[in-house]
Each structure stands twice: as C-alpha cells, then as structure tokens.
Amino acid sequence: MSLFGLPLATLGALFGGAALVTTVLYILKLRRRRVFVPFAPLWQRVLLDDDANQLFSQLKRWLSLALQLLLLALLVLALGDPRWGSKNDGRHILVLVDTSASMKSTDVAPSRLGAAKIQLLKLVQGLGAADRMLIAKMDAGVTPLSSMTADLGDLTEAVNRLEASDTRVDLRRGIDFAKDVLTGLERSEILLVSDGALDKNVLRSGELKDTKCSYLHIGHSSANVAVTAFSVRRYPLDKSRYELMIEVTNSNEVSATVELRLLGDGILVELTELTLEPGESDSRFYADLGGVSRTLEARVVARDPSLDYQPSDNHGYALLPERRRARVAVVTRGNTYLEAALLLDEYLDVTHVLPDAYPPAGAFDVTIFDGVAPPLDERGGSALYLNPPAEGGPVARGKALRDFGFDTWDRKSPLLRHMAPGNIQAASGYSLRPEPGDTAVATSDFGTFLVAGKRRGHDFVALGFDPRDSDFVLRVGWPLFLLNTIHYFSAEESDYLSAYKTGEVWHIPAAGDDEALQLVDPAGNQRTLPVRHGRAAYFGDRAGFYKLVTRGEGPKQAFAANLVDPVESDITPHAEITLGAARPVGISGFHDGARARVWIYLLLGVAALSLLEWISYHRRMTV
Amino acid sequence: MMKLTELFQRSRSSGASKSRKKADLLFDDAFQRKLETLAIVSRRVFAGRLKAERRSSKRGSGVEFADHREYTAGDDFRFVDWNVYQRLGKLLVRLYEEEEDLSVYFLIDCSSSMGFGDGRKFDQARRLAAALAYVGLAKLDRVTIVALQADGSSRMPTTRGKGQVFKVFDFLRGLQPEGETDLGARVTQFVAAHKRRGLAVLISDLYDPQGFENGINVLRYNKFEPYVIHIVDPTEAIPRLQGDVQIRDCETGASREVTVTDGLLRRLAQAMRDYHQEIDRFCARSQVTYFPADVNTSFDELVLNVFRHGGFLR
Numbered sequence: 026m027s028l029f030g031l032p033l034a035t036l037g038a039l040f041g042g043a044a045l046v047t048t049v050l051y052i053l054k055l056r057r058r059r060v061f062v063p064f065a066p067l068w069q070r071v072l073l074d075d076d077a078n079q080l081f082s083q084l085k086r087w088l089s090l091a092l093q094l095l096l097l098a099l100l101v102l103a104l105g106d107p108r109w110g111s112k113n114d115g116r117h118i119l120v121l122v123d124t125s126a127s128m129k130s131t132d133v134a135p136s137r138l139g140a141a142k143i144q145l146l147k148l149v150q151g152l153g154a155a156d157r158m159l160i161a162k163m164d165a166g167v168t169p170l171s172s173m174t175a176d177l178g179d180l181t182e183a184v185n186r187l188e189a190s191d192t193r194v195d196l197r198r199g200i201d202f203a204k205d206v207l208t209g210l211e212r213s214e215i216l217l218v219s220d221g222a223l224d225k226n227v228l229r230s231g232e233l234k235d236t237k238c239s240y241l242h243i244g245h246s247s248a249n250v251a252v253t254a255f256s257v258r259r260y261p262l263d264k265s266r267y268e269l270m271i272e273v274t275n276s277n278e279v280s281a282t283v284e285l286r287l288l289g290d291g292i293l294v295e296l297t298e299l300t301l302e303p304g305e306s307d308s309r310f311y312a313d314l315g316g317v318s319r320t321l322e323a324r325v326v327a328r329d330p331s332l333d334y335q336p337s338d339n340h341g342y343a344l345l346p347e348r349r350r351a352r353v354a355v356v357t358r359g360n361t362y363l364e365a366a367l368l369l370d371e372y373l374d375v376t377h378v379l380p381d382a383y384p385p386a387g388a389f390d391v392t393i394f395d396g397v398a399p400p401l402d403e404r405g406g407s408a409l410y411l412n413p414p415a416e417g418g419p420v421a422r423g424k425a426l427r428d429f430g431f432d433t434w435d436r437k438s439p440l441l442r443h444m445a446p447g448n449i450q451a452a453s454g455y456s457l458r459p460e461p462g463d464t465a466v467a468t469s470d471f472g473t474f475l476v477a478g479k480r481r482g483h484d485f486v487a488l489g490f491d492p493r494d495s496d497f498v499l500r501v502g503w504p505l506f507l508l509n510t511i512h513y514f515s516a517e518e519s520d521y522l523s524a525y526k527t528g529e530v531w532h533i534p535a536a537g538d539d540e541a542l543q544l545v546d547p548a549g550n551q552r553t554l555p556v557r558h559g560r561a562a563y564f565g566d567r568a569g570f571y572k573l574v575t576r577g578e579g580p581k582q583a584f585a586a587n588l589v590d591p592v593e594s595d596i597t598p599h600a601e602i603t604l605g606a607a608r609p610v611g612i613s614g615f616h617d618g619a620r621a622r623v624w625i626y627l628l629l630g631v632a633a634l635s636l637l638e639w640i641s642y643h644r645r646m647t648v
Numbered sequence: 649m650m651k652l653t654e655l656f657q658r659s660r661s662s663g664a665s666k667s668r669k670k671a672d673l674l675f676d677d678a679f680q681r682k683l684e685t686l687a688i689v690s691r692r693v694f695a696g697r698l699k700a701e702r703r704s705s706k707r708g709s710g711v712e713f714a715d716h717r718e719y720t721a722g723d724d725f726r727f728v729d730w731n732v733y734q735r736l737g738k739l740l741v742r743l744y745e746e747e748e749d750l751s752v753y754f755l756i757d758c759s760s761s762m763g764f765g766d767g768r769k770f771d772q773a774r775r776l777a778a779a780l781a782y783v784g785l786a787k788l789d790r791v792t793i794v795a796l797q798a799d800g801s802s803r804m805p806t807t808r809g810k811g812q813v814f815k816v817f818d819f820l821r822g823l824q825p826e827g828e829t830d831l832g833a834r835v836t837q838f839v840a841a842h843k844r845r846g847l848a849v850l851i852s853d854l855y856d857p858q859g860f861e862n863g864i865n866v867l868r869y870n871k872f873e874p875y876v877i878h879i880v881d882p883t884e885a886i887p888r889l890q891g892d893v894q895i896r897d898c899e900t901g902a903s904r905e906v907t908v909t910d911g912l913l914r915r916l917a918q919a920m921r922d923y924h925q926e927i928d929r930f931c932a933r934s935q936v937t938y939f940p941a942d943v944n945t946s947f948d949e950l951v952l953n954v955f956r957h958g959g960f961l962r
Contacts, residue, residue, distance in 0.1 A: 065897030
C-alpha cells in the first residue's frame with residue numbers, strides 16, 4: 026500500500042499533534058452544568074450503585090479516549106490517500122479509440138464504439154494505483170478527451186464523450202500524436218481500441234519498435250453494403266435537369282439484394298433493386314433526371330439486415346446548385362452568334378443595348394461588350410469583352426495575331442469547362458497584355474488572347490479576337506464559353522460541388538461580407554465559422570446536409586457532405602494487427618478494485634464509529 | 649355572622665396596601681368564599697378556656713347530655729335527674745358535654761426546598777394553611793401559625809375569630825422559603841414555647857436531611873396531635889435532566905457530579921416513591937394522620953374534595 030496524498034511524515038506529525046490536543050481535552054475536566062435539586066440525599070441513595078461501578082466507569086472513559094484516537098487515526102490516514110500497490114510502478118497509457126465510421130457498425134451490441142466504451146470503462150476501473158491514462162479519439166483527426174490523469178472521474182467522462190464520426194481513420198496522425206504525448210514518460214504504453222479496419226501501411230516498418238502496444242479488438246462481422254460513390258450535377262444548358270452517379274458496393278462474402286432509393290427534396294423519385302455479387306461494386310448513372318429543385322439523397326437498404334451492419338455508409342447526400350436568373354446586358358451593334366448563344370439558357374435575362382445607348386437603365390450581373398469598351402457602369406456587374414478596342418479595354422492590346430489558336434490553356438479554368446478548345450482557329454486578332462494579378466487563360470504560340478482579372482472591383486474576361494473571325498462560333502464550345510463565363514461571373518458554376526467529403530477540411534464559399542457565419546450541422550448543432558478570403562474553413566466529420574447562416578437576414582447557404590469511402594465501408598474486423606514494428610498484444614495489467622479509494626472507506630469507517638459512539642452515548646452505554 | 653368576603657371588601661375599601669393587593673392573588677375572593685364552608689375535624693378534644701364549637705371530654709355546662717353519675721354532696725341540684733330518682737330511687741346527676749375552644753397550630757416548613765423550582769410547593773402550603781386557619785378561626789378555635797425557619801421559628805400570635813384572617817394572610821405573605829430544614833430542632837423550639845396542647849398541622853415537603861421522623865416524634869412525645877400534610881411536587885421525581893451535570897442541594901449546597909441517564913432517572917423516581925411510602929408507613933405506624941398534597945391538584949379539589957373525603961374537613 027502506498028500513500029498518494031500527504032506523506033507519512035506529515036501524517037505522523039498531524040496525528041501526533043491532534044492526538045495530543047485530543048488527549049489533553051479529554052483529560053481536562055469539563056465544567057459541568059450546575060443543577061440544583063431539592064433533596065440531594067435522594068440522589069445519594071441512587072448513586073450508591075454508581076460509586077460501586079466507578080472502576081468500570083473509568084475504564085469506559087479510557088475506552089472512549091481510545092475510540093477518539095482511533096477515529097483521529099482513520100481521519101489522518103484518509104488524508105494520506107492510501108491505495109493498494111506501489112506508488113512508483115505506474116504506467117502511462119495512451120488510449121487511441123478508433124471513432125471512424127466503421128465503429129458505428131452494429132455487429133456487436135449496441136455498436137462497435139458502444140462495446141468499446143463498455144470495455145474501456147472496465148479498463149479505467151481496473152487501472153493500477155499509480156497508473157495514468159489519456160484517452161483520445163482517433164478518426165480523420167486526433168482529439169484528446171482527457172489529460173494524462175489518474176482521475177477516474179475525468180477518464181470516465183472522457184469515455185462517455187466518445188462519439189463515432191463519418192470519417193476515415195487517420196492512423197498516421199494518431200500514432201504521431203501518441204508518440205508526442207508519450208515522449209519522456211516512463212512505462213509508456215499505447216492501447217489501441219479499434220475494429221482493426223485501419224490503413225496500417227502508413228506506418229514505417231521500424232516504427233514503434235520500443236513502444237509497448239496493446240490492442241483491444243472490437244467487432245466480428247464484415248457484412249456491409251455501402252454507397253461508395255455519389256455525385257450529381259445539373260446540365261449546363263438545362264439546369265432544370267440533372268444527372269446522377271452512384272456506386273454501391275457489397276462487402277459481403279455472399280451476394281446481397283438491396284433497394285436503392287433516390288429521394289429528391291425528401292420525396293422518393295427513384296427506386297431500384299440491385300443484386301450485388303460478393304465484393305462487387307455497381308456504378309450507375311441516372312441521366313436526364315428532373316423534378317428536383319434542391320436536395321438529393323440516396324439510400325441503400327439491404328433486403329437481409331444481417332448483410333449490412335454498417336448504417337452510416339448507406340446514405341449519399343447531394344445538393345443541387347440553386348437556379349436563379351442572371352441579368353445580362355449585351356452592348357453590340359448586332360451579333361447573331363452572340364444573341365443566338367444567349368438564347369440557349371432560359372435562365373438568362375438578356376438586354377440588348379447599342380453602344381451609343383450605353384449604359385442602359387437597371388442593374389446587371391454581367392455586361393458583354395462586343396467590339397466596344399465604354400467605361401463600365403457601376404451597376405454593370407462583371408464584364409466580358411469580345412475583341413476589345415485598343416482604347417478603353419481592361420487590358421492593353423498587343424501585337425496583331427493571325428491564324429492562331431488555343432495552343433495552351435488553363436485546363437482548370439471554369440471559363441473553358443466542358444470544352445476542348447484545342448482545334449479552334451482564329452483568322453485575326455490581337456494579343457493581350459495581362460497586368461499583375463490577371464490570369465492568362467489561353468494563349469497561342471504568338472501571344473495571350475484570353476485574360477481574366479479584376480478592375481475597380483469588377484471581374485472581367487477579355488477575348489482578344491472577334492469570334493466571328495474564327496470557327497469558334499461554329500463550335501459547341503462557343504455557347505459553352507459564354508455560359509461558363511456568365512456562370513463564373515454570377516458564381517453559378519455548372520461544376521458546382523454537390524457534396525463535400527467527410528474527414529477533410531472544407532473551404533466553403535461564403536456569400537456576403539460577414540466575417541463569421543453560423544454553421545448548422547446535420548444534427549442541428551450550431552457553431553461559428555470565421556470567414557477568410559471569402560471562404561469558411563471547417564473540418565467536417567458528419568455526413569448530411571449543412572446550412573450556413575449569415576447574420577441578420579442575409580442569404581442562407583446549404584451544402585451536403587458524404588462519407589462515400591470504400592476503405593471505411595470495408596468493416597472487416599481484424600483480430601490481430603501490426604503497427605510498424607510493433608505487434609500489439611492483448612490488454613493486461615488491469616484489475617478490478619485496484620483503484621479502490623481506501624480513503625473513502627476510512628471515512629465511512631469514521632462515520633460508522635461516530636454513529637456507534639453517538640448511539641452508545643445517547644443510550645448511556647459509554648458514559 | 650359576617651362573611652369573609654364582606655370583611656375582605658371592607659378591608660379593600662379602607663385602602664389596603666399594595667402588598668395586600670399582591671396577597672389577593674394568593675388569597676383571592678374565590679379562595680376566600682370557599683373557606684367558609686370548611687371545618688376542621690379533630691379526633692381529640694382538648695380542654696379549653698373558652699367555649700367553642702368543639703365538644704370537650706370535660707363534663708360541664710354544655711347543653712348536650714353526656715352521662716349520669718351518682719350524686720355527691722355539693723352537686724348542683726339543678727342537674728339531679730328526678731325522673732330517674734322517681735323510677736329507680738337513686739340520685740343521679742346529669743352530666744353535659746362542655747363545648748370548649750381548640751388550639752390549632754399550623755407549622756409551616758419555610759426551608760429552601762419548599763421554594764424549589766417555581767415555588768408552587770410553598771404557595772400550596774400557604775394556601776392550605778390559610779384555608780385551615782380560617783376554618784379554625786371561624787369556629788372560634790385558637791389558631792397559631794408557626795413558620796419553621798432556619799434561624800428559628802417565627803410565629804403569628806394566637807388569635808381567634810375570622811375577623812383576624814387578614815393577620816393570617818399578612819403573616820403568610822411575609823414568609824420566604826430559605827435555609828436548611830431541621831424539623832426536629834424547629835419543632836422542639838415550638839413545643840417549648842407552646843404549652844397548650846392541640847392539633848399541630850405540619851405542612852412540609854419533609855425533605856429533612858436529619859430525618860423527617862424527628863419533628864413528628866417531638867410532637868407526638870409532647871402530646872400534640874400531629875397532622876402531617878406532605879406537599880408533593882411530582883416533577884421533582886422526574887427532573888428534566890440529561891448528560892453530565894453537577895447536582896447541588898438547594899439547602900445544604902452539597903454537590904456531586906453525576907451523569908444523568910434514563911436508568912438513573914428511573915432509579916431516582918423509584919427512590920422518591922420509596923421515600924413517600926416510608927413516610928406513609930411511619931405515620932400509619934405512629935397513628936399520625938398523613939395526607940400527601942400534590943401541587944398539581946387544584947386547590948379547590950384538594951380542599952373541598954380530597955380533604956373532606958379524607959375526613960379532615962366537614
């Protein structure tokens with residue numbers, strides 16, 4: 026037994042002093058209350074018997090003193106916090122609890138993580154007297170839930186706070202965290218609580234050679250059917266329609282029949298039954314779908330529930346980009362190709378203006394200048410310059426170009442999305458000289474002719490040739506280029522990301538000028554996200570639909586997040602794993618009652634003795 | 649016969665002192681009205697100088713026939729029973745019981761123990777003494793009140809007639825319970841000072857360290873008729889005490905440390921009962937009338953019922 030509270034010398038001094046005071050107080054005769062009686066001889070008669078018992082009374086007094094000293098000794102000993110075991114043999118145990126999506130599997134009741142928590146609570150209760158433990162959750166990140174502490178209350182609370190996320194586990198990050206924490210600590214140990222569905226290859230072969238590793242294995246079944254890919258997009262030229270891709274994977278060793286349900290705006294729009302062979306992934310495209318304005322959700326439901334123990338990967342979420350009309354002003358003396366191309370998108374409000382009549386009344390999202398470049402009106406929005414003149418254009422015009430084409434271009438530029446401009450040829454035009462900060466989107470071997478940038482707070486795109494002097498207008502890329510540009514200006518990208526992937530940091534474009542936004546996650550929890558450079562950063566670990574709310578009556582944004590991770594959907598448990606050079610063994614060194622707090626029992630003993638003394642006093646047995 | 653209340657009213661109207669008004673609380677109107685219905689019954693008849701409403705063993709000039717005896721020279725011819733002489737031819741003289749006055753002494757224990765607690769015992773003793781004294785006065789008995797005090801006995805001079813009852817009240821009102829009890833010595837003083845024998849009503853709690861028997865025996869041996877009224881306060885047998893205390897005798901000051909327990913209190917109550925039985929047995933053995941008077945018993949009940957049923961009053 027060791028003392029974890031006050032040292033023995035201090036306890037001895039405390040007991041000595043307190044015992045001395047107690048004894049002195051006990052020996053000192055207390056002044057008794059004086060009571061008058063009418064006839065003392067009557068009392069004398071009664072007290073004759075007591076006089077005969079004087080020796081016994083004295084003995085009872087000493088017994089009472091001994092009892093007081095015993096109570097005092099118990100109290101002082103309680104201050105020492107005695108515990109079984111030695112004080113110097115404590116371990117430092119770092120517990121990494123896998124809280125990835127696979128731990129939501131229900132092949133063990135109530136879930137793998139639930140079972141892990143039950144096991145972990147037993148381990149906490151079985152900690153040695155000098156053991157210390159730190160509990161951390163490990164999914165796509167690592168979050169310590171306690172300090173390296175011996176406090177059972179803190180550790181129990183940490184265990185209770187464990188919650189599985191919809192992310193893949195990052196073992197590399199977890200092991201790095203463990204190594205950092207255990208550096209310099211004696212008798213350190215890593216306890217991994219997991220189903221073993223880990224990417225062990227992230228560890229180097231010689232890693233963890235000198236570190237004791239234990240492994241608490243959870244789970245016994247690999248039965249699972251999952252949505253492993255899910256994506257949706259609107260058609261660029263018909264935003265009322267969309268197409269969808271979904272991949273469903275059967276991880277079972279037997280074939281599985283599943284129902285694939287598609288819900289648009291919460292209403293079932295498609296129901297398909299699939300039969301998947303063992304290990305098969307079935308990718309399906311659903312083209313030309315309509316009737317949904319905002320949310321799409323895919324669900325797979327196994328016909329046989331015993332073939333699907335992982336519920337969290339049975340969903341795919343997507344949010345269709347919001348449709349709104351873009352106001353476009355076209356400043357031209359007449360351009361059939363331009364006007365015809367703009368007719369393709371019914372969500373454009375096009376206003377035609379002669380150059381002399383510019384600026385027109387009203388505000389616009391985009392202004393297209395066809396061969397002219399008057400000063401851009403403040404309400405004109407962003408500007409697309411087609412063959413801008415030498416004067417007035419956003420970029421300086423360079424040398425004249427002849428018979429040139431798209432020799433190099435920015436393949437990631439949203440302006441050229443869905444296009445293959447390599448074979449477009451222009452008869453004549455001019456090179457453009459982008460200024461610092463501008464982007465050269467396309468160049469020929471002779472010079473840059475497509476530039477994007479910002480002037481006086483307005484985005485612009487300048488094309489250095491008249492499309493009519495090229496075969497551009499004859500190609501399908503022409504209306505695509507125009508619509509890409511308009512969507513780019515109006516922040517309505519046709520490759521709108523339908524869903525984020527969980528377990529990553531999301532950089533969410535933020536509407537408005539707020540410096541902070543309120544994020545509402547799928548569970549309804551709210552948190553404030555700071556906005557930097559027009560984007561709010563957030564580490565997402567939950568699949569589902571999110572909302573971003575600006576202050577006041579600002580616009581609301583929504584987005585979706587999906588797990589869709591084939592690795593995490595493989596919930597096959599592994600009873601034995603290898604971590605670098607370490608081969609974790611089963612847990613040991615945990616014994617029930619090892620952390621019993623003796624001082625509590627000492628205090629209970631004091632209370633019991635006090636109660637006995639109180640009863641005996643009031644029953645006049647010890648006085 | 650003038651009633652006591654009328655006398656009392658006259659006294660009040662004549663400007664009684666404040667102390668008299670204070671005494672009124674102890675001897676109020678209701679108390680005084682009840683006194684007029686009481687009379688003392690004495691088992692012995694003593695010779696007296698004045699005729700009173702008691703029959704005397706001495707034959708004399710009373711009106712109630714007692715006996716005959718043979719005529720002797722010198723007898724008054726008026727008492728010769730001529731009817732008997734005519735029938736029997738013998739001269740017999742009628743004898744009549746002579747009514748004489750009775751000396752009644754009230755010996756009031758004025759030790760500290762009588763005033764113990766809230767003084768209910770002493771008040772009860774004074775009210776009983778006042779009641780009995782009034783009855784004696786009303787019957788033209790010779791009433792003497794003697795206070796048995798530690799520094800000697802003080803007495804109210806012998807008086808007769810109920811008009812003197814306020815002297816009784818004043819005397820009783822002026823008494824204070826203090827000092828130790830020594831009934832033997834105090835009663836011896838009383839006997840030495842009062843040669844005229846009579847009824848000696850001892851009113852006391854009988855808490856005498858020297859023994860309660862001493863005082864009673866002195867009265868018996870000196871031909872007084874003792875009548876013991878034992879003032880009893882039951883709460884003294886079951887004091888509200890608990891724990892470690894130092895008990896101190898209210899008269900002697902003798903002290904002792906004691907731890908009061910329920911068992912001790914039970915034994916104390918038993919000792920008190922034994923003490924009362926001891927007194928009772930002693931009085932019965934000595935043919936002394938003994939009457940325990942509980943302070944919790946209302947005065948009305950005590951005087952009008954208990955005493956009457958006990959043969960003390962009629």
